[in-house]
Amino acid sequence: MQNTIRNSIKLSGVTLHSGEISNVTLLPAAPNTGIIFRRSDLGVAFNETLITAKYDKVTESKLCTKIINDYGHSISTIEHIMSAFHGMNINNIVIEVDCDELPILDGSSIEYVNSIEKVGIKKLNANRKLLKIKRPTLFTINDSFIKALPSNNFTIDYTIVYNHSLIQEQSYCYQSGDYYKYKNLISNCRTFGFKDEVEFLKQRGLIAGGSLNNAIVLDENGILNKEQLRQEKEFVKHKILDFLGDIYLLGYPIIGSFEIYKGGHRLTHELMNSIMSDESNYSIVEEESIDQKRYLNTYNSKRISAII
Numbered sequence: 255m256q257n258t259i260r261n262s263i264k265l266s267g268v269t270l271h272s273g274e275i276s277n278v279t280l281l282p283a284a285p286n287t288g289i290i291f292r293r294s295d296l297g298v299a300f301n302e303t304l305i306t307a308k309y310d311k312v313t314e315s316k317l318c319t320k321i322i323n324d325y326g327h328s329i330s331t332i333e334h335i336m337s338a339f340h341g342m343n344i345n346n347i348v349i350e351v352d353c354d355e356l357p358i359l360d361g362s363s364i365e366y367v368n369s370i371e372k373v374g375i376k377k378l379n380a381n382r383k384l385l386k387i388k389r390p391t392l393f394t395i396n397d398s399f400i401k402a403l404p405s406n407n408f409t410i411d412y413t414i415v416y417n418h419s420l421i422q423e424q425s426y427c428y429q430s431g432d433y434y435k436y437k438n439l440i441s442n443c444r445t446f447g448f449k450d451e452v453e454f455l456k457q458r459g460l461i462a463g464g465s466l467n468n469a470i471v472l473d474e475n476g477i478l479n480k481e482q483l484r485q486e487k488e489f490v491k492h493k494i495l496d497f498l499g500d501i502y503l504l505g506y507p508i509i510g511s512f513e514i515y516k517g518g519h520r521l522t523h524e525l526m527n528s529i530m531s532d533e534s535n536y537s538i539v540e541e542e543s544i545d546q547k548r549y550l551n552t553y554n555s556k557r558i559s560a561i562i
């Protein structure tokens with residue numbers, strides 16, 4: 255069934271790029287609402303404040319994922335909260351934000367997961383729809399690539415390559431399951447950066463809110479943070495966290511497998527555009543509820559015994 259949250263949630267924190275404080279309120283939503291961001295700071299007509307979380311609203315995907323509505327209002331750094339919604343199977347929710355960026359929190363999605371867990375998930379009286387990959391789709395940039403393939407499950411096979419002794423080549427294959435699996439294996443994996451690159455971005459004012467509290471920072475000798483790695487493959491698992499958030503912009507949970515080599519926001523967004531550009535690449539299927547399945551099974555066995 256489709257889900258939403260049981261009660262509203264309030265969260266606050268510094269934003270990564272502008273360094274401002276962002277106040278967020280998550281609100282339960284009715285079936286088939288989808289995921290909608292709302293800028294509460296704009297002072298314009300209500301419908302102009304809404305930004306739908308869909309792949310065709312993406313306007314930038316360099317340092318984060320940013321979406322924009324038809325009135326030119328945008329919201330940035332949505333990938334971690336979207337990942338939490340995907341991992342916890344939240345299908346309908348409204349996210350009110352009082353600035354143009356989500357807070358970075360600790361650089362992972364664990365705080366969103368814990369807050370949702372606290373209020374609980376509410377089942378709605380509507381069947382869930384899923385997007386099924388029907389044909390392989392490939393997108394490449396130089397030697398990096400992303401592939402979507404038909405499958406009966408939702409799996410992500412991700413490889414990253416960095417010239418650093420703590421990473422080198424790191425691969426992880428994640429097969430989605432219930433939200434405990436997402437919580438335990440993925441949600442606490444933090445974003446990461448290299449000291450030189452961090453200093454370069456800081457000097458240009460591109461990561462004003464970035465600190466050792468919200469990212470793993472590496473130099474040639476190792477990790478600069480006091481807190482060492484939370485998981486053995488935290489780097490590649492954070493890339494899976496990002497991918498789960500970005501790919502949820504398709505608007506549905508997915509049945510299909512993905513292979514990603516040296517991926518990033520841009521590669522995922524280009525892949526979504528390729529998939530959705532041709533209707534024969536995918537189909538939207540409606541999941542039957544357990545009650546419906548049970549009813550149909552009894553109905554079929556009655557029919558069969560009647561025929562016999």
Ligand SMILES: [Zn+2]
Pocket residue numbers: 333334445492496
């Ligand atoms: Zn990230």
